[in-house]
């Protein structure tokens with residue numbers, strides 16, 4: 064059936080204008096969060112589709128239906144965009160939430176670096192080319208007692224780079240007990256293979272002795288590196304044995320090899336003295352043990368931006384720095400500035416300034432008082448809640464299984480299961496990520512930042528209330 068040109072024209076005239084559609088009240092939240100231009104763009108393509116369909120004889124959709132089509136198009140865009148989330152999980156270093164929150168000074172430094180030009184690779188005194196990260200590297204060397212340091216994009220990059228520079232085409236000795244997957248796809252054997260080195264396994268899953276390394280060295284003449292890996296949240300209990308790091312470092316030295324340690328967390332201070340958290344080795348311990356190159360994350364217990372550090376002997380660090388891969392793995396200017404500011408806190412011994420260190424040290428009684436305050440406020444708004452004691456974690460592969468005593472708000476709302484209430488909290492205008500434990504929704508008071516309290520309470524009221532209107 065053919066439709067006359069006149070009728071088609073008539074129909075097309077009735078198609079809503081793009082700007083009228085974009086102003087629909089139901090699209091307000093998209094305008095707020097994605098901007099006018101983003102919404103207009105989606106409206107234009109929806110209108111173009113409507114026109115095609117109308118020309119083919121379809122009925123004209125209502126303005127609301129067209130707005131729904133725009134919303135359906137923008138919803139995935141909105142949820143893909145990175146936004147602030149209030150961390151109610153009690154996990155201090157949550158990889159899905161970007162790990163360590165930065166100090167105000169670090170945030171300012173990163174913003175300054177992003178906003179203007181900076182002396183990233185310029186030596187202002189000499190007027191010549193400087194080295195990116197030189198300040199952070201000097202600070203890391205000082206804080207760990209190492210001769211030299213190098214910063215790169217993350218710890219995975221640090222390990223890959225060191226192995227490439229020191230063992231490409233040669234063998235790397237690793238204990239079978241340390242062939243772990245750290246999470247997020249970092250598997251020691253795979254990274255090792257990508258570095259161009261080949262893996263030589265020693266010992267057994269639970270027991271590896273110095274003699275095992277010695278025997279492997281006698282049997283293979285192409286070994287360049289002895290690699291040790293801090294297994295993070297993977298623990299073997301009971302009948303285990305691993306040689307002392309200083310014995311391994313000494314063995315590597317005797318045989319002319321490089322001992323590389325993947326430390327993971329990168330504690331720069333003794334966390335047992337700081338917060339009563341036992342068992343996390345410091346980078347300085349590794350340097351003191353004689354390890355040639357120690358690799359760690361800057362955004363785990365160190366409390367800085369995403370980054371990876373390599374600290375150790377100058378000759379090794381220099382060789383790693385000259386590897387062609389170093390350029391591909393370098394740290395960006397904004398994290399470089401944030402890392403410098405974070406390390407400043409350490410140099411000044413101002414641990415309270417580093418948010419992760421402040422959070423892990425906060426006494427549980429103080430955390431509980433905070434939750435009580437929230438509970439009183441929320442009860443006045445008729446939100447059903449109570450304070451419960453709970454256990455958080457440091458996370459990020461460090462003490463991952465060690466409980467961190469904490470206190471949380473337990474929330475309930477009529478007509479909601481734990482899962483649906485948690486979904487409401489996540490998807491509101493202020494996103495809150497709670498923890499669900501035994502079918503209860505918990506908001507841990509340890510991991511909520513000081514300046515987030517008001518927004519959190521408003522978000523809880525909105526999430527628990529909104530079902531009343533339904």
Ligand SMILES: *Cc1c(COP(=O)(O)O)cnc(C)c1O
Nearest residue numbers: 217218219245293295327360460
């Ligand atoms: C976390 C971790 C990594 C990966 O570090 P990223 O900074 O996330 O790249 C590698 N090795 C160990 C032992 C770790 O704990």
